[in-house]
Amino acid sequence: MVERDSPLGPLRRPGRHGHSRGAPGVRLAEVTPAAICEAAAWPGAEAALAEAIGATTGLGLDATPGAGARSAEAAAFGIGPGRFLVTGRHDGLVAALAAAVPADTGTVTDLSHGRTVMRIAGPRAEWVLGKLFAIDFAAHAFAVGAGRATAHHDIAAQIQRSAGDAFDVCVFRSFARAFWAGLCAAAEEVGYEVL
Amino acid sequence: MLIPCPYCGPRDLAEYTYQGDATRARPDPATAGQAAWNAYVYERANPAGPHREHWQHAGGCRAHLVVTRDTVSHAVLAVAPARAGEPS
Numbered sequence: 001m002v003e004r005d006s007p008l009g010p011l012r013r014p015g016r017h018g019h020s021r022g023a024p025g026v027r028l029a030e031v032t033p034a035a036i037c038e039a040a041a042w043p044g045a046e047a048a049l050a051e052a053i054g055a056t057t058g059l060g061l062d063a064t065p066g067a068g069a070r071s072a073e074a075a076a077f078g079i080g081p082g083r084f085l086v087t088g089r090h091d092g093l094v095a096a097l098a099a100a101v102p103a104d105t106g107t108v109t110d111l112s113h114g115r116t117v118m119r120i121a122g123p124r125a126e127w128v129l130g131k132l133f134a135i136d137f138a139a140h141a142f143a144v145g146a147g148r149a150t151a152h153h154d155i156a157a158q159i160q161r162s163a164g165d166a167f168d169v170c171v172f173r174s175f176a177r178a179f180w181a182g183l184c185a186a187a188e189e190v191g192y193e194v195l
Numbered sequence: 196m197l198i199p200c201p202y203c204g205p206r207d208l209a210e211y212t213y214q215g216d217a218t219r220a221r222p223d224p225a226t227a228g229q230a231a232w233n234a235y236v237y238e239r240a241n242p243a244g245p246h247r248e249h250w251q252h253a254g255g256c257r258a259h260l261v262v263t264r265d266t267v268s269h270a271v272l273a274v275a276p277a278r279a280g281e282p283s
Contacts, residue, residue, distance in 0.1 A: 065202045066202075079256065080202060081256060081276065134206070134207040134209070148203070149203065149256050150203075151209075151253075151255070
């Protein structure tokens with residue numbers, strides 16, 4: 001596999017930044033997985049696609065809006081009608097999923113080199129993301145594993161709640177550095193640590 | 196203004212792109228004359244009240260929607276996927 005450079009470049013500065021009193025409000029990290037793809041179903045084949053993703057990744061997935069699931073190896077969530085973002089730790093996932101989705105069910109598009117995933121974790125993660133996106137990040141409205149497709153101005157973002165206090169935000173790789181800069185600025189008031 | 200997307204739920208207007216009048220009916224190419232095509236391409240009603248419009252949730256699930264909106268109050272009266280048979 002071709003080694004990927006981080007698109008964040010010199011803007012990724014590990015260590016403690018911003019408000020310095022007490023524990024950091026959030027921890028920021030780039031967590032781009034080896035495999036990223038979008039699976040899309042033809043109309044009427046949504047459930048069959050969700051089943052194929054489940055069979056390939058071992059995730060329990062259904063076709064309800066925004067549904068998602070995670071494991072140590074893979075993650076998947078709905079980003080639109082009949083469309084799922086599927087990620088995995090091993091780069092064989094895309095080929096395995098493409099083989100598991102017949103042509104009359106849908107399509108699988110490899111985005112591994114086109115997306116960057118950032119993790120925002122910590123007690124103030126909901127607060128910091130709430131400043132960037134006009135959606136509800138509260139636990140009762142956004143369950144662990146569930147996904148949302150939204151946008152920060154013109155930067156489209158696909159967000160999955162990866163744990164009770166952690167979110168994975170997937171953006172176009174070419175926007176990753178700009179988004180990271182905005183994320184760091186938004187996190188300054190609560191103090192942040194770059195891992 | 197919030198538009199309740201059938202897939203994503205209520206989202207801010209800034210996530211949507213307006214795509215025009217949804218009340219137009221495309222003339223039958225076999226029988227329509229010049230006047231019918233001129234009306235289809237150029238003539239628009241400008242109603243004060245409920246109006247059917249195409250919107251795309253470009254900053255979200257990217258679905259195309261038919262939104263019934265009151266042009267006086269901006270109240271959104273109904274939202275449905277533009278493509279028949281698309282799950283909501």
